Amino acid sequence: MPSSLPTHRPTARLPALLVALALCFAAPLARADNLADIQKLIKSGQYPQALEKTDAYIAGKPKDAQGRFLKGLILTEMNRPADAIAVFTRLTEDYPELPEPYNNLAVLYAQQKQYDKARTALEMAIRTHPAYAIAYENLGDVYAKLASQAYDKALQLDSSNSAAQGKLSLIRDLISTGTRPGSKPVVAAAKPSEPVKVAAAEPPKPAATVVPIAPPPPAPVVSGPAKPVEPTKATEKPATTAPGKQASDTASTESEIVSAVQGWAAAWSKKDVKTYLGHYAPDFQTPNGMPRKAWETERQQRIDKPGKIQVSVADVKVSLNGDKATVKFRQDYKSATLNSSAGKTLVLIRVGGKWLIQQERVG
Amino acid sequence: MRRFAFGGLLLTIVAVGPALPVPGRSGAAAPPPIYTDSGIEAQLVRIYAAIEKNRLDQAMNLTESLLHQHPNFRLAHLIRGDLLLARSRPISNLGNATNAPAERLADLREEAVARLQANRKKPADNTVPRYLLQMQPDQKYAVVVDTQKARLYLYQNENGRPRFVADYYISHGKLGSEKAREGDKKTPVGVYHVTTSLPRQKLTDFYGSGAFPINYPNEWDKRQGRKGHGIWLHGTPSDTFSRPPKASDGCVVLSNQDLDALAKNLQPGLTPVIISNDIEWLSLDDWQAERNALNKNLDAWRTDWESGDTDRFLRHYSKKFQSGKQGFDAFAQQKRQVNAGKEWIKVKTDNLSMFRNPGKDELVVVTFEQDYRSNNLSNQMKKRQYWIREDGTWKIVYEGAA
Known part of the structure; x- marks a missing residue:
């Protein structure tokens, strides 16, 4: 062979x-x-x-x-x-x-x-x-x-x-x-x-x-293959990726963005649903275009489950384009029932001085 | 999330009735049931127990084996659909087919509830349906139907005492019970019996493996002006294992396998079929007391007749008595005339049955063979009386040849 x-x-x-x-x-x-x-x-x-x-x-x-x-x-x-x-x-x-x-x-x-x-x-x-x-x-x-x-x-x-x-x-x-x-x-x-x-x-x-899909907060019922259900929006390629590294002159902006992402992961880990949801922009593109309210409820139920959740991000790469940033990173997710590590992309926009998630997808 | 949703479904179903322990869950080794029914409900209960314990693969296996036995069991297909769908997204209820015809979905949900509840609430050992006061010796079995529970109970005549044998899921009228008119799509409530047996060969596929017509409208129905005809117990068409709880034009419908099992015990012309909205259960003591009281009344009626004292005899009859066109006064007058010519009267009753009519009226249907002898006339007949309780006393409100 x-x-x-x-x-x-x-x-x-x-x-x-x-x-x-x-x-x-x-x-x-x-x-x-x-x-x-x-x-x-x-x-x-x-x-x-x-x-x-x-x-x-x-x-x-x-x-x-x-x-x-x-x-x-x-x-x-x-x-x-x-x-x-x-x-x-x-x-x-x-x-x-x-x-x-x-x-x-x-x-x-x-x-x-x-x-x-x-x-x-x-x-x-x-x-x-x-x-x-x-x-x-x-x-x-x-x-x-x-x-x-x-x-x-x-x-x-x-x-x-x-x-x-x-x-x-x-x-x-x-x-x-x-x-x-x-x-x-x-x-x-x-x-x-x-x-x-x-x-x-x-x-x-x-x-x-x-890449495996970002872990859903586990869907434990399904003893068979639990399909990961983290919101993933198959958007056309975000228009923002292209400009590349050009915007990295402002290191402070970049660190703002990274800390926004880390804050998001930390809220998730702490199961602080309110803060977690607060990281999403008003025009966040929900998976499958589901109503925002339904999506929030779903997130709330998934996150607010018994058992520890630990979400951490690594290898963060930020591409900045004005008030829009595309952040790629590896998301490590650990819960009582699921461990996974997957690539994730967040598109964040600056809204009133805060970086909020507009798109979230796997890969 | 999924677990929660499924739990919700199960709770929805089991929460409808009083919280009795689900068989098999209590852990205690329950004695093997004496029931001989098809076991569908037991399988459904196992499926739901598996779902509740979050063993969806096990639930799927059980469902598929149920479908293997009964490929046209729609409810099992629905559960299978849910179990499959639960693998791809959270589901929140029994039957998640989006935009499916709501009515059909509701039908299957009702069937699920009826079947699961029936399994949880088998008749207690020391109770009997109030209606089966006395079976005549040659009536081997009696059938009691509970339309609200979508259930048919089969009782065996064990020296006059009804002993529970089996129960089956049934469908009844689309528009419920208490039939009154032709075409009202309701199932009659009352005391009936199987009149004949129609084999599968004489029927269309719609009636499944056979049919057993009952004698609706009976004497009492006619007297109440109830109309209609053609009320049968029958089977199920070949394209489905069972029909929803409320599905027929008034007939009582069983799955074919259940009808076949039941048919072995039905005696045309003899087996009582008592249809109620909601069976009243009596403890054996209360049942015995009611039965004794009625027997005593019947015996008093007989001896008062033999006494030749027409007034004593007539006190057993209600002022509302009616037999054919004859009301109480005409009946009383006739009895007085007849009794005037009697030197002696001997009345024997034999092969007696007493069935209480379901419903608000306190009404008992008494049937017996009457052997009447007197100095100038002897007569043997099968007689049927309806006894009604008026001001605390049992009175005859109808009598005639059976």
């Missing part, structure tokens, strides 16, 4: 898998180039060419997980689900410890309305990799879909009847449909317009794609 096979990587590093698969690890430069070329082709929508190149690549390295994974993606893009399923299925057989092939299988199954299979695949993905955010997200959708099928049976609704389907709003926004209004794809920070949350082997924003 080539040393580059992901099998050899310690599981602790799996979160970075996609990145790893895409570019990194000790692969020969030629290989990376090859793969990068394929990715470029994929990105520009030249699927047949990409497929040709991938096939050639695989011919030389029949066992190569990354090449086969890309092939599965290309086939998915080319709307050849049966072939894509075959590719991903074999990958799960050869590399049962990789969550991504399972996830993508699940997406394909879900597109074919085989939700039970999708569920099984996602549960496998999570078993191999408990912090795999996309799988949780997708699994949540699959559960919702299965739930609505169960409701159809309970309530004698004919789900093949589109009118009835319209009544159950759960049904519509599953994986297969792209535009869920105000919707969340946790993943989608990387690819907001990507309708299908296929675990993409696309390098640009790998962190966002793979």
Whole structure:
């Protein structure tokens, strides 16, 4: 086996898998180039060419997980689900410890309305990799879909009847449909317009794609995979990120911002809900566009639960643009039932001398 | 959050009734129940107990095994939907299908409440429904229905004493009970019996595995001017395991498996079916006292008849007495004329049953075989009387051939 096979990587590093698969690890430069070329082709929508190149690549390295994974993606893009399923299925057989092939299988199954299979695949993905955010997200959708099928049976609704389907709003926004209004794809920070949350082997924003979602104050009931539910708003990329470091002339502003973020984390840790909520701007973009009041209530209930919560931030990076700042950091969350560490982005705005959170998302 | 929400759901359901311990939760090893019903309720209780203990996977397994047994059990599908949805977002109630038809959701919730409550409130060992005062020896079983609880109770005749055998979930009229008119979608309240048995082959799918018509309207209904016909106990169409508590046009509907189990014990022409809004339960002592008092009255009526003293005999009859078109005065006059020609009278009663009519009126339906002999006439007949309590005394308000 080539040393580059992901099998050899310690599981602790799996979160970075996609990145790893895409570019990194000790692969020969030629290989990376090859793969990068394929990715470029994929990105520009030249699927047949990409497929040709991938096939050639695989011919030389029949066992190569990354090449086969890309092939599965290309086939998915080319709307050849049966072939894509075959590719991903074999990958799960050869590399049962990789969550991504399972996830993508699940997406394909879900597109074919085989939700039970999708569920099984996602549960496998999570078993191999408990912090795999996309799988949780997708699994949540699959559960919702299965739930609505169960409701159809309970309530004698004919789900093949589109009118009835319209009544159950759960049904519509599953994986297969792209535009869920105000919707969340946790993943989608990387690819907001990507309708299908296929675990993409696309390098640009790998962190966002793979990083586990910020821990919800645990949702303990769910003894199965608890889907992380921290508010995550899949916004289009914030307009603020771009200007980069230009604004860092005012070190004092930056330290204000950092201390605002730390204050926010401290209030959360102290379960001081009032102060915690006070860190959010009036025009904070609530997850899924839910009403502010409902969101606040939800936060209150989540935070105000028995058991200690400890939230700390590390590796804080601030990009400042006038009265708007984008803060990226690692959020370490600890509670009685959940420990996690995840990348998080907050967009803060200056309101009356105070820095308040306008957007909050994972990645 | 999710835990809280689910707990809320459970509490909503169990809070409806008095807080009796949920079986299996008290920890004490309860004696194995003598009940032979289908066990659906017991399974539902286990599911909810699992939810309450936050063992959602266990709850899911139990629900799926219930669905495996009864693939058309809509309530179980609803619970499964909730359990699945709870994995993706917090849920706050039983049945979280957004924008689902509210009526159907409400129906399933009512069914859940009815079934869970029924499991929590099995009849106590030392009580019996007040209505079953005396079963005749050849009546092997009696059926008592509680419409409010959506429940049917089966009693076995154990030397005249009713012994609880099983209970089943039932549906009754969409618009409730106390049927009065044709098409009012209500279930009658009163003392009836199964008249015939209609096998599945003679029925459409709608009636499921069989039907047992009852004798609505009975003598008392007719006298009260109640109309309508075709009140049956019957099964469930093949597309559903059960129907909501209030679903029928007046019939009493059981799941097919329950109807099949019940059918084995029904004797056409014989088995009493007593339908009440809300069963009154008596301790065995009170039941015995009421039964003795009525037997005494009946015996007094019989001996007073034999005495030939028409006034003594007539004191057992209410001024509101009516039999066919004959009121009390006409009846009294006729008795006086007849008795004038009697030198001796012998009256025997046999195969006696006494069933109290559910409802506010204190009314008892007495049926027996009467063997009447006298110097100039002998007559054997099956007689039915309605005894009513007036000013503390039991009086006959109707009598006629049964």
